[in-house]
Amino acid sequence: MRSKQKNPAEDIPGDGFLTNIAYDSVVFGFSGEKLKILLMEYHNTGFFALPGGFVRRNENLNDAVRRGLKERTGLDNIYLEQCYVFGDTSRHNAQVLKTILKANGYNPGASHWLLDRFITVAYYALINYKNVVPKPDALSDSCTWYDIDLLPELILDHKDIVAKALQTLRSNLDQKLVGMNLLPVRFTMKELKEVYESILGEKLRRTTFQRKMLNLDILKRLGKQYSGKAHKAPYLYSFKK
């Protein structure tokens, strides 16, 4: 969703944006305990949705997504991947959009481009949870973190989009260096394991995981982390450059 600048009811086709096409992003972060995603809540509607937006006529699709993420998170160079295109007619629901616009004082005509059908390109992003203070956009009250398994009801097919993003992330887990994007620069093996567990939704064997990660030859072992607790201090690691 995007804030309109001038007369919101105008029917200029696309209003500088490509029509019939949108994007939605599933932004994953790891709190230290749980896997979370960013959700927006629209003013005076009780509607929750994924952060998304539209593509400017002179803008690359991928750049449009990065622009949206920059606005919400303040971050550049976010790890970003395409995930799936949702293009069923059943996802078109003008009433939802109309409600959101009306709740913000806009009264769009029936043929307004925002009420038309959209095919949406779903992305997932991985960001470092602690680096971010999410910002809502003009139509939203909030943009905040939600536990991946404690999500509120979402508009349209956004629940399916989250499921697809999580599924894609899982299947990419062994190929891509997921941990690098979700953890701070230095982390313990336990934290890395917890990231994997929260994505996969299952417990992993400590010894097998440790052996596998070390054998990948992607980690640099740094000093030890003294927690003040009554047990052995774990090593800190960072990813090799």
Place this chain on the structure above:
Amino acid sequence: MRSKQKNPAEDIPGDGFLTNIAYDSVVFGFSGEKLKILLMEYHNTGFFALPGGFVRRNENLNDAVRRGLKERTGLDNIYLEQCYVFGDTSRHNAQVLKTILKANGYNPGASHWLLDRFITVAYYALINYKNVVPKPDALSDSCTWYDIDLLPELILDHKDIVAKALQTLRSNLDQKLVGMNLLPVRFTMKELKEVYESILGEKLRRTTFQRKMLNLDILKRLGKQYSGKAHKAPYLYSFKK
């Protein structure tokens, strides 16, 4: 690309189709020796392109692709997967489209929807080579098979689309039952191996491949195939239902 029914220069936005969005499909077939894809050649232009098209306003995206494939191949129930969305501004080239339309006797206005920028959703499809006699559409001279490594020059970014489709097919090779869609009902282990080799672009070990496929427990062993050649007759297999 799609044939226009009436006055091709009309500027009715979208003309019953979603604007700014298209699809292109990389249709793989296995000739028995080589991996091939379907390409269209446009009338009087020398332009080669992937079979693609547009999405009707009341049509699911995936259904639009199936409709296009049905028109070109006559097949229903084609194995089909999304692959990537190509959305850079640099892929917009009105001149190419104008040339194609003019070569077919159409003279579209500068603001015609077909000359606008398109974001395209790339798909790959797997079909049984021998079941198909490809048909060109109204704008094309031909729709025929080309060796995956002997392709002519393609319009726009279609070369990149082919590369992405092949890459996606390769990375899905171990997950999905690729052979089932590219081979006839009954086949030898050698033929199955050659499908894998032509997709991966490399030779595989005969014994390892055979052992792996048999251990997957997806093949049913049928009779033997007597080739008339001077050597042992191989077993025929089919996929278990």
Place this chain on the structure above:
DNA sequence: TTTTATTGTCACACTATGAGACAATGATAA
């Protein structure tokens, strides 16, 4: 009957993984 090319299967070495054992360690309690 012998030769030839190809196929089906096995043996061996090596690697990856599941599962548990155990010593090392940093703090707390006695």
Place this chain on the structure above:
DNA sequence: TTATCATTGTCTCATAGTGTGACAATAAAA
């Protein structure tokens, strides 16, 4: 100071999967 505790790093063993080559079985030709 010593004993206890939770956690961590590493090892061993069994099992499964894969790379590699060997070898016998076969169908047709010589």
